[in-house]
Amino acid sequence: MERAILSGNEAIARGAYEAGVKVASAYPGTPSTEILENMVQYPSIDASWAPNEKVALEVGIGASMGGGRTLVAMKHVGVNVAADPLFTLSYTGVKGGLVLVTADDPELHSSQNEQDNRNYAKFAKMPMFEPADSQEALIFTRLALETSELFDTPVFLRTTTRISHSKSIVTLQDPVGKLPETGLERNPAKFVMLPGNARRRHPLVEERLTRMEEWACRQPFNRVEKGTGDGRIGVITAGVSYQYAREVLPEADILKLGLVYPLPKALIRDFAARYQTLYVIEELDPFIEEQVLAMGIQVKGKALFPLCGELTPGRVAQGLSNQAGKAYYKHDETLPGRPPSMCPGCPHRGVFYALNRLKAFVSGDIGCYTLGFMEPLSAMDTCICMGASIGNATGLSKVLAPQERSRVVAVIGDSTFLHTGINGLMDMVYNNAASTVLILDNRITAMTGRQENPSSGYTLMGADSYRVDMEELCRALGVHHVRVIDPYQVTATHKALEEEMARDEVSVIIARRPCMLVKRDPVARKPALSVDGEECTGCRVCLKIGCPAIEWRSSDQGKGSAHINRLYCVGCSLCRQVCHFDAIGESQ
Amino acid sequence: MSNPVTNVLISGVGGQGILLASEVLSEVLMLAGHDVKKNEIHGMSQRGGSVVSHIRYGEKVYSSIIPEGEADVLLGFELLETYRYLPLVRQGGSILANNLRIFPSPVTLGKETYPENIPAKIAAAFPDFTLVEGLKLAAEAGNERTVNIVLVGALSKRIAIDDHCWQQTLRKMVPAKYLEENLKAFNLGRQL
Numbered sequence: 001m002e003r004a005i006l007s008g009n010e011a012i013a014r015g016a017y018e019a020g021v022k023v024a025s026a027y028p029g030t031p032s033t034e035i036l037e038n039m040v041q042y043p044s045i046d047a048s049w050a051p052n053e054k055v056a057l058e059v060g061i062g063a064s065m066g067g068g069r070t071l072v073a074m075k076h077v078g079v080n081v082a083a084d085p086l087f088t089l090s091y092t093g094v095k096g097g098l099v100l101v102t103a104d105d106p107e108l109h110s111s112q113n114e115q116d117n118r119n120y121a122k123f124a125k126m127p128m129f130e131p132a133d134s135q136e137a138l139i140f141t142r143l144a145l146e147t148s149e150l151f152d153t154p155v156f157l158r159t160t161t162r163i164s165h166s167k168s169i170v171t172l173q174d175p176v177g178k179l180p181e182t183g184l185e186r187n188p189a190k191f192v193m194l195p196g197n198a199r200r201r202h203p204l205v206e207e208r209l210t211r212m213e214e215w216a217c218r219q220p221f222n223r224v225e226k227g228t229g230d231g232r233i234g235v236i237t238a239g240v241s242y243q244y245a246r247e248v249l250p251e252a253d254i255l256k257l258g259l260v261y262p263l264p265k266a267l268i269r270d271f272a273a274r275y276q277t278l279y280v281i282e283e284l285d286p287f288i289e290e291q292v293l294a295m296g297i298q299v300k301g302k303a304l305f306p307l308c309g310e311l312t313p314g315r316v317a318q319g320l321s322n323q324a325g326k327a328y329y330k331h332d333e334t335l336p337g338r339p340p341s342m343c344p345g346c347p348h349r350g351v352f353y354a355l356n357r358l359k360a361f362v363s364g365d366i367g368c369y370t371l372g373f374m375e376p377l378s379a380m381d382t383c384i385c386m387g388a389s390i391g392n393a394t395g396l397s398k399v400l401a402p403q404e405r406s407r408v409v410a411v412i413g414d415s416t417f418l419h420t421g422i423n424g425l426m427d428m429v430y431n432n433a434a435s436t437v438l439i440l441d442n443r444i445t446a447m448t449g450r451q452e453n454p455s456s457g458y459t460l461m462g463a464d465s466y467r468v469d470m471e472e473l474c475r476a477l478g479v480h481h482v483r484v485i486d487p488y489q490v491t492a493t494h495k496a497l498e499e500e501m502a503r504d505e506v507s508v509i510i511a512r513r514p515c516m517l518v519k520r521d522p523v524a525r526k527p528a529l530s531v532d533g534e535e536c537t538g539c540r541v542c543l544k545i546g547c548p549a550i551e552w553r554s555s556d557q558g559k560g561s562a563h564i565n566r567l568y569c570v571g572c573s574l575c576r577q578v579c580h581f582d583a584i585g586e587s588q
Numbered sequence: 589m590s591n592p593v594t595n596v597l598i599s600g601v602g603g604q605g606i607l608l609a610s611e612v613l614s615e616v617l618m619l620a621g622h623d624v625k626k627n628e629i630h631g632m633s634q635r636g637g638s639v640v641s642h643i644r645y646g647e648k649v650y651s652s653i654i655p656e657g658e659a660d661v662l663l664g665f666e667l668l669e670t671y672r673y674l675p676l677v678r679q680g681g682s683i684l685a686n687n688l689r690i691f692p693s694p695v696t697l698g699k700e701t702y703p704e705n706i707p708a709k710i711a712a713a714f715p716d717f718t719l720v721e722g723l724k725l726a727a728e729a730g731n732e733r734t735v736n737i738v739l740v741g742a743l744s745k746r747i748a749i750d751d752h753c754w755q756q757t758l759r760k761m762v763p764a765k766y767l768e769e770n771l772k773a774f775n776l777g778r779q780l
Contacts, residue, residue, distance in 0.1 A: 003618070162627060166626065166627040167614060167627075168623075169624060317655075326656055328675075329714075331675070338669070340602070376697060543696075546697075552696060
């Protein structure tokens with residue numbers, strides 16, 4: 001059989017293909033993004049980017065109602081956005097199998113929190129599979145879709161960053177044979193969730209969980225593995241934590257759970273009875289531990305292993321006090337960090353430079369532009385979640401005196417605005433708040449690796465599509481003052497912001513320029529600029545734009561001077577515009 | 589240990605081609621019959637941040653993360669990023685470093701200084717240390733953008749895998765248009 005080395009995300013896409021998935025929908029979010037990107041290679045799947053996770057799940061529910069197998073994917077915080085349809089979907093159940101992939105991010109590698117979405121399984125009363133490597137990611141995707149149809153329930157597949165982005169060897173299989181035909185079927189008792197109907201569905205949900213719990217005790221995805229020791233230590237674990245447990249405790253016997261909700265209680269009781277010492281090794285919340293404790297079984301878990309951050313073999317070893325800090329080499333000096341920064345030529349840079357100079361209080365949002373927080377731009381004061389910038393600005397404007405109110409600027413990207421910013425703007429106008437909203441329109445969902453969105457003009461599959469007219473959209477919501485600026489023009493950007501901040505009513509500024517990294521319509525790179533050493537006075541104003549291409553070179557005699565790295569510079573000319581001494585020009 | 593696993597770490601700066609290098613290595617190891625796991629973090633690291641890829645192979649690999657002090661080989665694409673990850677390397681481990689400095693933003697802003705004499709510091713702690721003139725060799729191969737493959741070539745000497753596995757994998761993974769210069773780059777690295 002064919003083997004391949006795949007990431008967890010690639011394996012999920014493959015599993016969906018093998019299982020005959022017809023529709024896949026998602027909003028990009030690290031670490032889940034590559035699942036849908038990898039769906040595109042399978043023409044039998046209709047894969048699409050939705051404007052947000054709630055819509056993605058609603059599309060998935062519709063496809064399932066029509067009898068098609070469906071996969072919906074999102075990062076952990078995306079499930080918060082999709083939670084409304086999710087909880088009721090648990091009542092209706094499915095027609096075609098539906099799996100919701102939640103890609104959690106312990107350690108917050110690229111997220112605003114590290115919530116443990118296993119709690120959603122218990123909360124929404126839905127089963128949850130958790131793979132421990134790419135092979136399981138593929139198999140569990142297939143299994144989740146079958147389980148969904150078998151028990152008439154939506155099913156979670158939970159990954160974590162180390163599963164989503166790690167690669168390991170996978171055996172590929174052929175797609176399943178013929179699946180049932182799709183079609184319309186009226187079944188209001190199941191799909192019209194008015195109180196009378198929903199009241200009758202709820203007991204079915206509870207009964208379903210009980211049946212699944214018994215079923216899960218007999219399934220091979222929950223298995224006991226013998227260790228090399230004398231059988232005194234037992235470990236209950238799942239997901240990536242299983243790998244660390246095996247690595248650090250080869251002597252232990254392990255109950256490896258493939259289904260983390262509902263737990264196979266009889267199996268756990270039987271396993272636990274055999275060991276003097278029983279550990280639960282799991283990342284983040286004591287999700288398994290608390291349920292095992294509630295069964296009256298004594299286990300050691302969060303007393304030893306951290307609640308915060310991801311586990312590693314080292315952290316597991318440390319918890320067990322086996323061996324920790326095995327480093328042979330230790331630095332005897334502090335190393336400079338290497339924080340991420342906006343790319344050279346990034347259209348966001350000039351905007352944040354202006355916001356900094358205007359001493360704006362920036363109500364921020366989620367995207368590449370969140371890097372506007374970093375020094376030296378240092379122009380972001382709040383960042384909560386997708387779309388929050390506008391609502392936060394409205395709230396601020398309601399409590400502030402006029403002179404402070406005028407300093408508040410909501411900053412949001414095009415994709416984030418279309419995700420959940422529109423409602424915030426509608427509220428701002430409707431309730432007569434006064435604030436400035438800056439939409440950074442770079443025509444792409446950049447932070448997650450440049451995905452298409454409803455304002456980019458293309459779909460995930462690469463088809464041409466209608467491009468949302470941002471100006472008309474804002475006007476339709478009732479914004480009277482909508483203007484478009486080019487963020488490469490430093491003075492004009494500054495002036496536009498200054499004018500709109502002074503206005504005591506809602507105004508929208510759209511800073512429009514494509515992301516430098518968009519491949520479809522390559523942005524014309526201009527010749528690299530250079531600093532004239534004779535003219536440079538060493539005032540360092542060009543360093544304030546935070547461009548990675550500009551270096552400061554100190555000198556023993558003089559004041560030092562700026563230098564432009566010609567390999568990085570794309571000639572955007574921002575530095576040239578801010579230089580007071582005409583010291584920056586085109587390279588000779 | 590009854591289950592020996594070999595650990596390779598590749599580090600550098602986002603945008604240097606670390607991902608392709610680690611992909612090539614993983615494919616080669618699978619082709620040679622090993623179990624392989626590879627791990628790296630995407631997302632924020634793409635914007636010029638520090639990037640590190642863990643590759644582990646052997647008969648059976650569990651964790652994809654290399655425990656502290658257990659890397660057998662560290663291949664660094666940039667000096668500071670080589671130096672940064674030394675605590676992950678075991679005593680007597682091999683270090684290969686591309687002789688290149690890329691200043692991180694705290695240094696370009698003049699707020700912090702780039703550590704001095706990194707090669708000498710590495711050599712003092714790890715006798716098996718090779719400094720690679722990646723850019724020079726890549727230019728010799730015909731394209732400055734083949735630095736990552738030069739470095740993979742240098743790494744290949746520290747990993748007991750038949751030459752034909754490397755050649756076969758490069759032929760599979762590199763577009764035909766660029767194959768010749770990449771094979772040349774690989775061989776220049778392998779001669780080090």
